[in-house]
Structure formats: C-alpha cells, structure tokens
Amino acid sequence: MNVFDYLFHTSKNIEKDFLLGSKETISFKKLYHNSLKIASYLKESVGKNQNIILISPNSAFFLTAYLGILKSGNICIPLNFTTEQRSLDYIINTTESVNAFISKPQKRKLQFNSNIHLIDEEESLSIIEQQDNIAINSNFDKNRIAEIIFTSGSTGEPKGVMISHQNIIANTDSIVQYLKLTSKDTMCVVLPFFYCYGLSLFHTHLKVGGSLVLNNNFIFLGTVINDLKTHKCTGLAGVPSHFQILLKKSQTFKIETFPNLRYLTQAGGKLHTVFIKELTEAFPDKEVYIMYGQTEATARLSYLPPEFIKTKTSSIGKAIPNVELKIINSKNEVSKIDEEGELLARGKNVMLGYFKDEESTNQVIKNGWLHTGDLAKIDKDGFIYIVGRKKEIIKIAGKRVSPKEIEEVILSIPNIIDCTITSFDDDLLGEAIQATVILNKSIHEDKMRKHILEICSKQLSLYKIPKKVIFKEAMETSVTGKKKIK
Known part of the structure; x- marks a missing residue:
C-alpha cells in the first residue's frame, strides 16, 4: 500500500481543518485533493522512482508537496531549510535529483543548476488549479522507498536513510x-x-x-x-x-x-x-x-x-x-x-x-x-x-566515562540551565573532561566554577571531575532544537 492511501484511509473527506492557526489553515479534504493534483502532475511530468528534493519550513506547501511526491510513486528528500550550499550540492549530486519543491525564501538563498526544475509556492498553486487528476495505482510493493532522510555522518558527509512506505505505516x-x-x-x-x-x-x-x-x-x-x-x-x-x-x-x-x-x-x-x-x-x-x-x-x-x-x-x-x-x-x-x-x-x-x-x-x-x-x-x-x-564515551587514563553521568550532577545545581560534557586532548591523561555551562542568572563565574567542582568532588570519582569549566551565555541549538556540541 502507498502510505498516502494509508494516511488518508478514513480522513480524506473530513471537512474540519487539519492545520490550525492564524497564518494558514487547510482541511483534510482540501489537503487530500491538492496533494492528488501534485501527484498527478508528477506522474505525468516526472514518472516514478525519481528523487525529488523538498526544502521548506513547516507549512501547507510542505505537506502538500510531501504527500503528492509519495502518492506519485516518487521518493521525497526533505531537507533542512537552513541547509548549507555545500551539503545541498552533495545531496543533489548523490541523489541525481533534477526536481525540487522549494519555498521562496530558500529559493532566493540557495543556488541550483539550470537543469533542476524548481517548484515554489506560486507554481505549486498553479499546478493545483490547472492539473486534472489521473489514475494512480496504489497496489505496489510497500517496501519501495518513500523518502530519504539525510542525517549527519561520521565522515562529515551526510548519510541518506532510506525509509519505505511500510516503515512509515508500521511506525x-x-x-x-x-x-x-x-x-x-x-x-x-x-x-x-x-x-x-x-x-x-x-x-x-x-x-x-x-x-x-x-x-x-x-x-x-x-x-x-x-x-x-x-x-x-x-x-x-x-x-x-x-x-x-x-x-x-x-x-x-x-x-x-x-x-x-x-x-x-x-x-x-x-x-x-x-x-x-x-x-x-x-x-x-x-x-x-x-x-x-x-x-x-x-x-x-x-x-x-x-x-x-x-x-x-x-x-x-x-x-x-x-x-x-x-x-x-x-x-x-x-x-x-x-x-x-x-x-x-x-x-x-x-x-x-x-x-x-x-x-x-x-x-x-x-x-x-x-x-x-x-x-x-x-x-x-x-x-x-x-x-x-559508543562514540561519545570518553576514556580518561584508560577508564570509560559517560558524559551523561557528569552532566546529571552539574545540572542538579540551582541556576544552571544547561551543561555539556566534552573532552579535549591532554598530554598526561590522553583525554580530559571539559564542562560547558550556561547559567540562568548573572552569577560570579569564578564562584560558580568553584561550587561546581566542589559538588563534583563530593559525588564523582576523581577522574570524572572536569579539568576545565567554561561558561557560555546561551545554548547553541540546531533548527531541530538539538544542542550543538563543539
């Protein structure tokens, strides 16, 4: 089964809004019909089993394009809308994508080769208005790839995780x-x-x-x-x-x-x-x-x-x-x-x-x-x-240390918003521990550093006590909300 048909099995004719909010709304019924128009367009113009990029913040445009790509039998590649040009170029080259749905702000920021067909919100609406629905067979192998989600790879190049229609249905x-x-x-x-x-x-x-x-x-x-x-x-x-x-x-x-x-x-x-x-x-x-x-x-x-x-x-x-x-x-x-x-x-x-x-x-x-x-x-x-x-375990003089254990101790201290434990090269120990701390209030850093080390010395073994404690004003996060560890 195509995951599109699975998701809309009982909701395709519901008149109530799927998206709520002051900026935009869309009903289940309208989302279903708009997505079918996009699917029909892609089936006629692109075919099937093609990799199609999708770059957009959360919006009705994203949802419609995403669902349309899946229904058409093509493969959706949703990318971080703050993606760097280098990562984008790598993914386009690797996936050999020649079609992309992209929101206008991202279209202005990023560069694409002339052979790539870009569809923004305006063109998407035009397709929805003009396209006739065509019959799309839903009876295909559910183990076909539905999407490729790129994540950070250990080598520095992003890895493409291939997710099938069956994967999405099961989860x-x-x-x-x-x-x-x-x-x-x-x-x-x-x-x-x-x-x-x-x-x-x-x-x-x-x-x-x-x-x-x-x-x-x-x-x-x-x-x-x-x-x-x-x-x-x-x-x-x-x-x-x-x-x-x-x-x-x-x-x-x-x-x-x-x-x-x-x-x-x-x-x-x-x-x-x-x-x-x-x-x-x-x-x-x-x-x-x-x-x-x-x-x-x-x-x-x-x-x-x-x-x-x-x-x-x-x-x-x-x-x-x-x-x-x-x-x-x-x-x-x-x-x-x-x-x-x-x-x-x-x-x-x-x-x-x-x-x-x-x-x-x-x-x-x-x-x-x-x-x-x-x-x-x-x-x-x-x-x-x-x-x-596995890859985050720190070895101090041959002893294995979990950063999480030390973070728990430091985060128990009042007025500490966040703590990240990392390691740095040390001539004596091989690796030594650094605590990067974010405070809630304007507190004297030297006094807080001393207090942190006192608490750690009472609750942790000697080799787990941070050798460095540094302070930052704010937590650095990615667009997903995850912490950036440097």
Whole structure:
C-alpha cells in the first residue's frame, strides 16, 4: 500500500481543518485533493522512482508537496531549510535529483543548476488549479522507498536513510497505539518536518483525523504558550532543549494550567532527571512520555509509560508495540541484568539501509537487527537505560566515562540551565573532561566554577571531575532544537 492511501484511509473527506492557526489553515479534504493534483502532475511530468528534493519550513506547501511526491510513486528528500550550499550540492549530486519543491525564501538563498526544475509556492498553486487528476495505482510493493532522510555522518558527509512506505505505516501504527491518539487530539508542532520526530507528528495526526498547530517561532516562547491555550492543544512534543528553555526561560510556562493539554512527549536525546522532575512537578496532571528513537528506525523505538515517570525516571522504557529490543555484550551475548552492552532493535520500522552506502548499511544492520550504537543496560523489571553513545564515551587514563553521568550532577545545581560534557586532548591523561555551562542568572563565574567542582568532588570519582569549566551565555541549538556540541 502507498502510505498516502494509508494516511488518508478514513480522513480524506473530513471537512474540519487539519492545520490550525492564524497564518494558514487547510482541511483534510482540501489537503487530500491538492496533494492528488501534485501527484498527478508528477506522474505525468516526472514518472516514478525519481528523487525529488523538498526544502521548506513547516507549512501547507510542505505537506502538500510531501504527500503528492509519495502518492506519485516518487521518493521525497526533505531537507533542512537552513541547509548549507555545500551539503545541498552533495545531496543533489548523490541523489541525481533534477526536481525540487522549494519555498521562496530558500529559493532566493540557495543556488541550483539550470537543469533542476524548481517548484515554489506560486507554481505549486498553479499546478493545483490547472492539473486534472489521473489514475494512480496504489497496489505496489510497500517496501519501495518513500523518502530519504539525510542525517549527519561520521565522515562529515551526510548519510541518506532510506525509509519505505511500510516503515512509515508500521511506525505510525505503533505510535498511535501507545499514545492513544484520536481525532480529538491537536498537537502543537515546534519540530521541523524534515526531522523524523517532526514527521511522526504529521503522520500520526493525519492518520487519526487529529489536527496540527504549526509554530515556527519557538524562540518567542510566548507564541508557544499562546498556541497551546488558543487552539486547545492536547499535545506538545519537543527535544530536551525545548523543555529546558520553557522551564528555565519562560516566566509563565510552569504556572499555566493548560486545561486541554493531555500529554507531553520528549525524544531526540536525554532530558536529564532534574528537568524531568521539574516538568512532572509543574504538570502533575499531564501525561509525560519519555521516548527514544532513531532516524534509522523511521522515528520511534521505545517509550516510558507516564505511570513510571517517577519510579523509572531516567529510563527510556520498553519497546513500542511491534518492535523488539535487546542488549548484547562484548561477547555478542544477550546482556544480563544491569550489564552494559549495545542496544539492538528489530521491527518493520527499521530502514531499508543507507543510500548508496552498502558498507555502512552492513555495519548497522546485521541479521535483521539494527545496531543503534547506543550503550544501554536493562533492569530486573525489563526497563532500558541508555548509558551513553559508543562514540561519545570518553576514556580518561584508560577508564570509560559517560558524559551523561557528569552532566546529571552539574545540572542538579540551582541556576544552571544547561551543561555539556566534552573532552579535549591532554598530554598526561590522553583525554580530559571539559564542562560547558550556561547559567540562568548573572552569577560570579569564578564562584560558580568553584561550587561546581566542589559538588563534583563530593559525588564523582576523581577522574570524572572536569579539568576545565567554561561558561557560555546561551545554548547553541540546531533548527531541530538539538544542542550543538563543539
């Protein structure tokens, strides 16, 4: 089945708005028909199995183009709308793309070869007005590639994660099930759709007949709070920095009641225990889902049910429906309770592989299992805990150190908004630890540095105490909201 038909199976004739907001709205019915027009145009002018670039902030234009590309039997490549020219050139050359849907601001900023056909909002509307619908066969192999999502690669060049129609269908079904989503749900979206977490919000709410409120201005915290209240949002999804900023920078977020808000979801990295505690104390009547996933798994792999948020606070929970997780040790055996090993996943949501990179694909998918690259352990109740990233583990004089453990200690100190632990070359130890700290208030840095080291010396082994503590004024984040670590 084409994922387009799956998503619109029960919602294609709904008159209510799928997109809510002051800037633009669009009903399910209109989105369905507009997307079919784009699909028909692409089927006639492009054919099928062609790679088509999509560069746009969250908008009706993005959604219509994305759905139209999938329905036409072509492959969508959604890119970061702040992408650098070098990355864009690499992706275009690698994927041999000659067609691109692009919003006007990005069209002005980026350069394209003359052989690439660019479709902006204006041309898209023209196509919708003039194009006749044609018959498009939906009965094709569901394991065909639906999209290629590019992520940062270890070599510096981005890797293209190939996601099939089946991958999206499987992951959407699982997420809808454990979040108990219905047509009554409205999600406040601060995550970009070129990011798998953002796309999962789009897929799931379209599937159940829910609605989305697009907020592309998270930097203005008041707009997020206003959207949650005005549009009676039932859900808010974010990465750690979103919640850290809302908790520490907003004067009103924690004191608002948000009567319609049912749940909050967090993924895209570890939200430290101190912030989870602060979030649950501020909203004791809301369901808080801590989740874990990877682009290579379409989006989601595990979740911690809200009822365990206080007893299993730092856990990523258990596998989502229809996914298997296991931890293997250095001997390639299933790890025992509390024994550290690599987390592996298996399910219909696991990617087809990396685009034009068989070697990397074979390194992460072995015998049907996705090797996540994350180190984890499991407790006696079957709950999984991420210990660290294989490539992020720091070795101090031969001893393995997880940055997360040190960050937890420093973040427990009042007036610290954020902390990032990295390493630097050291003649004596090989690697030494550096803590980069962001303060909430104007506090004397020398005194805070001394206090941080005192707390660390009481709670950490000597070799885990930072050798350097530096301060920055603000958290550096990417457009997805994830921290930039330098």
